[in-house]
Every structure is written in structure tokens, then in C-alpha cells.
Amino acid sequence: MISASAPAYGGTPPYGAGLHAVQIVGGGGYGTGPHVRSLAAGLVARGVRVTVVATPRAERLYGFTDAGAQVARLPVGRGGEVRTLAVLRAACAGSDLVHAHGLRSGMLAQAVLARRATPLVFTWHTKGEDEGVRARVMPVLERSVVRASRIVLGASTDLVDRARRRGARDARLSPIAVPAPRIPAQPDERARQKARAELGAVDRPLLLAAARLEPDHGHGALLDAARRWRSLSPPPLLAIAGEGSQRAALQRRIDDERLPVRLLGRRDDLPELLSAADVAVLAGAWEARPLLAQEALHAGAPLVAAAVEGVAELVGEAAELVPAGDADALAEAVSELLASPERRHRLAAMGRRQAAGWPTEDDTVAQVLAVYDELADALR
Structure with missing residues (x-):
């Protein structure tokens, strides 16, 4: 045996x-x-x-x-x-x-x-x-x-x-x-600011999404929400890590609509990116245990995610959940988090506790x- x-x-x-x-x-x-x-x-x-x-x-x-x-x-x-x-x-x-x-x-x-x-x-x-x-x-x-x-x-x-x-x-x-990301007990603020500077988010909020650039991963709703975030002052930068068949189409839309979005390609430094981000965003239509959600909660990054069964089961109350595909709800939830450092801090603490029980x-x-x-x- x-x-x-x-x-x-x-x-x-x-x-x-x-x-x-x-x-x-x-x-x-x-x-x-x-x-x-x-x-x-x-x-x-x-x-x-x-x-x-x-x-x-x-x-x-x-x-x-x-x-x-x-x-x-x-x-x-x-x-x-x-x-x-x-x-x-x-x-x-x-x-x-x-x-x-x-x-x-x-x-x-x-x-x-x-x-x-x-x-x-x-x-x-x-x-x-x-x-x-x-x-x-x-x-x-x-x-x-x-x-x-x-x-x-x-x-x-x-x-x-x-x-x-x-x-x-x-x-x-x-x-x-999956392996828990190696997040230092005391975040390196210099490294955090360096990562933000490299992405172009020194004087503006940084939002991070990570998913394959494929039709069923919610990128349409994500870009719809980004269009609404342009009215914020300053408008946040949305960085999307991932590759896929929709990259060219998404980049055309970003350029045509002048959206505050950067496609980062495939990255192997997701924990570091999460440590630099103000909010993590998961707009995919359905995934059982998405890597972004797991690493965001481990890293203490406030998470806004589509309220589908697998994700809701994974994160419990340690994230802001919105209806899948609802760009207005997604944009509003992120905007409210950016306006409330206290809520972001509470979500970060709740996320670490939730992750500890996985x-x-x-x-x-x-x-x-x-x-x-x-x-x-x-x-x-």
C-alpha cells in the first residue's frame, strides 16, 4: 500500500x-x-x-x-x-x-x-x-x-x-x-515602488489582473470597467498578466479607446506584482481555484472577483464579489475600494486568514x- x-x-x-x-x-x-x-x-x-x-x-x-x-x-x-x-x-x-x-x-x-x-x-x-x-x-x-x-x-x-x-x-x-507564494513578512517598499514605476503607476493606483487572454476569461467586462475608471482622479492603471489568442484584439481595443490598460504578457513574478498592486481583479467567467485569487489572498492584496461558484467557495468573505460579466458592478466595487484604505486593509487581513485555512x-x-x-x- x-x-x-x-x-x-x-x-x-x-x-x-x-x-x-x-x-x-x-x-x-x-x-x-x-x-x-x-x-x-x-x-x-x-x-x-x-x-x-x-x-x-x-x-x-x-x-x-x-x-x-x-x-x-x-x-x-x-x-x-x-x-x-x-x-x-x-x-x-x-x-x-x-x-x-x-x-x-x-x-x-x-x-x-x-x-x-x-x-x-x-x-x-x-x-x-x-x-x-x-x-x-x-x-x-x-x-x-x-x-x-x-x-x-x-x-x-x-x-x-x-x-x-x-x-x-x-x-x-x-x-x-499550489505552492504558497514567498511573500516577505516585511514588504520591501523600495522594491514595491520600483515595480510600480516600471509599470507606469508611480502617481496613480495600480490594479492587477492575471488570466489567459482567451474569450471565456472576462476581459471584455474588464475593459468595459477600465473605460469607466477613466473618470477617476487619478485614473488607475490596469495591468493584465497573461497571453492568449485574444491579445491582438484586446490591444486594438485598448489603443482605439485609449484605455488605461497595459498587457504585460506572461509573467513569472505574480507575487511581486501583487505586492505592488492596490487591488487585484478577477473578472473571469468561471474558474474553480484561479491562481490569481490564491496568490492575492496569500499576499494580502485586496481582491475583487466574479461571484461564480468556484471562486466564492475559495475566497469566502475575504474578497469583494460581483456578478460575472457585470462591468458596472466591477467598476463600482474597485472604485469604492480605491477610495477606502481602511476597507482594503481589512480585506487584506481577511484574505491572509482565509488562505491560512486552505x-x-x-x-x-x-x-x-x-x-x-x-x-x-x-x-x-
Whole structure:
């Protein structure tokens, strides 16, 4: 059996030696990449052999090899689907179980394991807001993946409920813990002011958002709100960290409307940016445990977020919640926070308390190990 209470690091793990777990993450993301990196490190420390199936870019960003995992790199370019399946088949050959993160990874795992007895664990991190044909197809794909999985781990209670509605045999809540950012006990004011100066927010408030620049992440409402913030004196600067297919379209709108917004591209210094910001803003339509919300509360950055189920469950009362997609409510909530240092200070303190009660990385690894233990026993 695999010990769920083994020490996180150091020593000789008493159990787990010889178990081979394949983690499929693909291109990763702001939440899935750090989670799989953390999970791989914890599993390896407990004696589990881990293979992470990821794109070369995800390996560079998240350092799965540095966490002690073997990495099977997915191909990019033309003919990628056929070669992707070949890489997956080779990676999963002889494994004890396969753990897919995200719906696309789940579909790939299902295809590879169709004629094998290897158990599939599926972690459901997030759901998108789909339209048109995709909205009609997605429930079919979701149903197929969850029914093919021995166990579904949902990052929030509504994802667990969704998995059960789709026919999951076994669906459980599994909050995703990522490494807590290293925030100094005494913030470095010089570093804070330097970061603000580099962004162009020396004499004006700084707002920070971080999300992929994709259609379902609320950037339209965010720019609508930024248009309203132009009337404030001084108008705050909104800095958005992230990359995606909508970057060019968003930049055109920023330029055409002369919005006080800067697109920062992908950043790996989110904790430092949060320490410099006056308010963090999360306008995405739906994410179970968005990285920005977790890091904002850890850092003590006042947060305004869309009141969707996953986020509301995560932050409790330690953030200002507004209806998703409501630019007026978003603009008003941020404006009121900027006008009230006392409220910002209270939210910062509440956020740190809320974050202190979240599951740790060790808690997450322990739960996953317990799941693997069940499946390993069932196969004996």
C-alpha cells in the first residue's frame, strides 16, 4: 500500500516504491501546471515513479524534471495528433495508473487506455463557457471522460456535482493546492515602488489582473470597467498578466479607446506584482481555484472577483464579489475600494486568514496518494 501520511521530503519512503503514475497535463495552464509540478514533487518524494506528459513549453515553464519526474514531451506542429497518441501510448505502457488533468488530457487518456485495464484518474480543474456547436458537443465529451474514469477529482463542489450528473462512477472534492507564494513578512517598499514605476503607476493606483487572454476569461467586462475608471482622479492603471489568442484584439481595443490598460504578457513574478498592486481583479467567467485569487489572498492584496461558484467557495468573505460579466458592478466595487484604505486593509487581513485555512500541498498529495492506494489495492 501507498502511505498517504509519508513525509513530504527527505528520508526513505516506506511505501510506494515501484508504483508508476503517469500525469497528463499537455500545455498546462496557470492552475494545472503548478499543481502537477507540486504533485509530482510530492509523489516522487514518497517513492512513486512519475512520468509527466507535457509540451516542451510546459516543461520549460513548470520544471517537471526538476521535481524529479520523467517527462514525455508532446510533439508540436503538423501531424501532431497522431504523434501525440504515439507518445502517450509509449508513456503509459506498463504504468500502474494514469492521471489526466483537464478535459483534453482526459480525452487523450481515454483514447489511449480504451483497450487496457490501466485505471484512469481525472482531475477536473475548470469548465469553459462555450457557445454554438461547441456548447452542444461539450456535455457529450464530458460524459465520455468521466464515465471512462475510475475516480473523478473535482476542484470545486459544483464540478463534483457536474461529474455526477454526467454519470461519474466515483466523484470526489479535491481542492487543488499550489505552492504558497514567498511573500516577505516585511514588504520591501523600495522594491514595491520600483515595480510600480516600471509599470507606469508611480502617481496613480495600480490594479492587477492575471488570466489567459482567451474569450471565456472576462476581459471584455474588464475593459468595459477600465473605460469607466477613466473618470477617476487619478485614473488607475490596469495591468493584465497573461497571453492568449485574444491579445491582438484586446490591444486594438485598448489603443482605439485609449484605455488605461497595459498587457504585460506572461509573467513569472505574480507575487511581486501583487505586492505592488492596490487591488487585484478577477473578472473571469468561471474558474474553480484561479491562481490569481490564491496568490492575492496569500499576499494580502485586496481582491475583487466574479461571484461564480468556484471562486466564492475559495475566497469566502475575504474578497469583494460581483456578478460575472457585470462591468458596472466591477467598476463600482474597485472604485469604492480605491477610495477606502481602511476597507482594503481589512480585506487584506481577511484574505491572509482565509488562505491560512486552505489545504496545503501535503494535504493535496496525501489525498491523491489515498486514491492511488485504493486503485492499487483493487488491481491486486
